[in-house]
Amino acid sequence: MSTTTATHHDDHAHDSHGHPTGLMRWVKSTNHKDIGTMYLWFSFTMFLFAGGLAMLIRAELFQPGLQFFQPEFFNQLTTLHGLIMIFGAIMPAFVGLANWQVPLMIGAPDMAFPRLNNMSFWLLIPAAFLLLTSFFVPGGAVAGGWTLYPPLSVQGGMSVDMTIFAVHILGISSIVGSINIITTIFNMRAPGMTLMKMPMFVWTWLITAYLLIAAMPVLAGAVTMLLTDRHFGTHFFNAAGGGDPVLFQHVFWFFGHPEVYIMILPAFGILSTIIPTFARKPLFGYASMVYATTAIAVLSFVVWAHHMFTTGMPVAGQLFFMYSTMLISIPTGVKVFNWLATMWKGSMTFETPMLFAVAVVFLFTIGGFSGLVCSILPVDIQLQDTYYVVAHFHYVLFSGAAMAIMGGIYYWIPKWTGHMYDEKLGKVHFWLTTIAFNVTFFPMHFTGLAGMPRRIPDYAQQFAEFNMISSLGAFALGLSQLLFLYVVIKCIRGGAKATNQVWEGAHGLEWTVPSPAPFHTFETPPVLK
Amino acid sequence: MSQNTKNYYLPGPSFWPAIAATALFLLAGGFAMALNNIAPGKLLMVAGGVIFAYLLFGWFSEVIGESISKVYNKQVDKSFRWGMGWFIFSEVMFFFGFFGALFYARNVSLHWLADAQLLWPGFVASWPSAGPAAKEAFTPMAAWGIPAINTLILLSSGATLTWAHWGLMKNNRKQLAMGLILTIALGATFLFLQAHEYAEAGFTIKTGIYGATFYMLTGFHGLHVTLGAIMLTVILIRVLKGHFDSHNHFGFEAVAWYWHFVDVVWLFLFIFVYWL
Structure with a gap:
């Protein structure tokens, strides 16, 4: 029966009574740490699956001509790779980190709504099931790209319906999860932790949760219109009835661009946590970091049509979206310079989390600059739907979001497991990932500038060498993630005992509790001076 | 059951989230199958719907039970307030998407179709429009019939709900129950008139x-009115059972917030869908 757990600190009998073991511990969990763990494992599973799809894509592109797959199936691969990586791997990984870290960082006993927290996680399972099994229904999986543009998505088979419902369920999960995170941050902070004393990771998640609540319902609306156009005779995206396929793109990208920041702001938060620790200096420009995060969030709602420069917009509209997009580079630049200033004259060491953080600052900046290139209207008209765009968003999403997640996991895993990970193997994983990533994606800048179109299984002879290099890099990148899995499992099973503080330069409430963090923490709130 | 209201209430392990995931899975999977004429689709939807109803009943009963046994302290109450507020914001954004589609169609896509004159020469942009390929004329909905009456009804229901709230604050249970009954009755009248309007629509x-x-805008709004009326009915039953007092009644307030939100959405609907 439910009890106020907060009253039973050291009562182990209560623990075993209140918390079922075995499978039910996870199914019925109301513990932010267990739920965070489930999120992270789910995310990693999806990461490997969608990564496997990427391996198939790169195998097909290893040489010109059709090697393994028909074009229809190739399109399914790229579509599901995108959908699963975004909704199944990156977003749940960030939510998992938030689950573990936000209550620990703000001194809360748990999330504000523990049962809804568990529901947010378990809703991911049916959504993932709908997406994965859509490969096996008549007509195969969705093949129109992760953006689900009509008319292709109106004409597609049953898998489109499954994807629409998966998006609905993922949307509910994200919204409920975000409400939980916002409420936790606003209402559960330890006494004395004012908003401007919150750790940056908590700040970035606060803004991210706001973006999710504002953007996900719009996506739900967009795919609902898709559904009614498919089955109930509406004409939202059909010009014959006065609608417009471009309308979908507007609604989709009104969600889609904030979504981009949903996937990068928590990564910024991780960097702002790791870099001060290993530079042994406080974060430079804390307040400006907060304002920059907020500015990025606000601007993210007025830039969406830069994804649509080639759809035929009035020039005034194109110019507006070009300039508003360029504006975003200012708060982002503030962040990059703050990280550099944090490192400036610091007594730095380069453990694995720091290696990842420094690499992300460098590589994400490359992705940011290629984004700036794409924002320039006349240039973008050349680059639209080429591999340059693929290179750009993998530099921000893989070497930005995914590698920041990896850095965050190395940084916090001693707190979760009580063991230090294998530093040597961690560094090997870092170097393999970073080198293989660049081998994979850097050449795409060249093939893209030369005009190679994305989402096509075949290409002209002139692109053969660069594509072979990309494919070899991709296979190495995929394989090195298995090493990551090994390092994580090894760390869970054993290793050097981690101290409470874990890292010499680490500051914050999460480092005041034992490692591994006990099942319940901060049952009586800590007081900040 | 310990009742230490000093600490934040943390519920013990719960099966409801997994049941919710199962219900939504059956509903979504079943709907996808039904839409594509695969046999057990409708059956799965029914099963999902039944489990979902059971879930709502069970989970809310549990929460209401916890509320009555006073395990929630002030801080938990505040969490519920934040949570409901942000939930309503997400609903606002959901309607925003559909209003966006309406404005886009009226101000952009129809004009472009008229300007282009490629596929449908002679098409003139006007509102309401069924598009350039429409063969038959239709009668659009007039604003100053049923919709205007419905506007009055919903606005009055907001007033009766506030009157009920005053009753609760003054500990006047009769006024509270009366106000709720009036609000539900007005909501039901609204829905009845809306259904009549649909049936007579040209x-x-x-x-x-x-x-x-x-239909998407008014339909989703009608769905929200239905949900709101069901929620009000639950609150009425709780009031008749003696729940809530002048200090402790967030359940009532949450539903009231929701009802006012639905009210405001209707005003926008009346202006932009029916009137202008």
Whole structure:
């Protein structure tokens, strides 16, 4: 029966009574740490699956001509790779980190709504099931790209319906999860932790949760219109009835661009946590970091049509979206310079989390600059739907979001497991990932500038060498993630005992509790001076 | 059951989230199958719907039970307030998407179709429109009949709900119950008139972009009124059972917030869908 757990600190009998073991511990969990763990494992599973799809894509592109797959199936691969990586791997990984870290960082006993927290996680399972099994229904999986543009998505088979419902369920999960995170941050902070004393990771998640609540319902609306156009005779995206396929793109990208920041702001938060620790200096420009995060969030709602420069917009509209997009580079630049200033004259060491953080600052900046290139209207008209765009968003999403997640996991895993990970193997994983990533994606800048179109299984002879290099890099990148899995499992099973503080330069409430963090923490709130 | 209201209440392990995931899975999977004429689709949907109803009943009963046994302290109450507020914000954004579609169609896509003159020469942009390929004329919904009456009804229901709230604050249970009954009755009248309007309408959801935006916007609004009326009914039953007092009644307030939100959405609907 439910009890106020907060009253039973050291009562182990209560623990075993209140918390079922075995499978039910996870199914019925109301513990932010267990739920965070489930999120992270789910995310990693999806990461490997969608990564496997990427391996198939790169195998097909290893040489010109059709090697393994028909074009229809190739399109399914790229579509599901995108959908699963975004909704199944990156977003749940960030939510998992938030689950573990936000209550620990703000001194809360748990999330504000523990049962809804568990529901947010378990809703991911049916959504993932709908997406994965859509490969096996008549007509195969969705093949129109992760953006689900009509008319292709109106004409597609049953898998489109499954994807629409998966998006609905993922949307509910994200919204409920975000409400939980916002409420936790606003209402559960330890006494004395004012908003401007919150750790940056908590700040970035606060803004991210706001973006999710504002953007996900719009996506739900967009795919609902898709559904009614498919089955109930509406004409939202059909010009014959006065609608417009471009309308979908507007609604989709009104969600889609904030979504981009949903996937990068928590990564910024991780960097702002790791870099001060290993530079042994406080974060430079804390307040400006907060304002920059907020500015990025606000601007993210007025830039969406830069994804649509080639759809035929009035020039005034194109110019507006070009300039508003360029504006975003200012708060982002503030962040990059703050990280550099944090490192400036610091007594730095380069453990694995720091290696990842420094690499992300460098590589994400490359992705940011290629984004700036794409924002320039006349240039973008050349680059639209080429591999340059693929290179750009993998530099921000893989070497930005995914590698920041990896850095965050190395940084916090001693707190979760009580063991230090294998530093040597961690560094090997870092170097393999970073080198293989660049081998994979850097050449795409060249093939893209030369005009190679994305989402096509075949290409002209002139692109053969660069594509072979990309494919070899991709296979190495995929394989090195298995090493990551090994390092994580090894760390869970054993290793050097981690101290409470874990890292010499680490500051914050999460480092005041034992490692591994006990099942319940901060049952009586800590007081900040 | 310990009742230490000093600490934040943390519920013990719960099966409801997994049941919720199962219900939504059956509903979604079943709907996808039914839409594509695969046999057990409808059956799965029914099963999902039944489990979902059971879930709502069970989970809310549990929460209400916890509330009555006073395990929630002030801080938990505040969490519920934040949570409900942000939930309503997400609903606002959901309607925002459909209003966006309406404005886009009226101000952008129809004009472009008229300007282009490629596929449908002679098409003139006007509102309401069923699009350039529409063969038959249709009668759009007039604002100053049922819709205007419905506006009055919903606005009055907001007033009766506030009157009920005053009753609760003054500990006047009779006024509270009366106000709730009036609000529910007005909500039901609204829905009845809305259904009548649909039945008499001179167009369908298939009538081009006008029919699509009209039925999606008013339909989703009607769905929200239905939900709100069900929630009000639950609150009324709880009031009759003696729940809530002048200090402790967030359940009532949450539903009231929701009802006012639905009210405001209707005002926008009346202005932009029916009137202008």
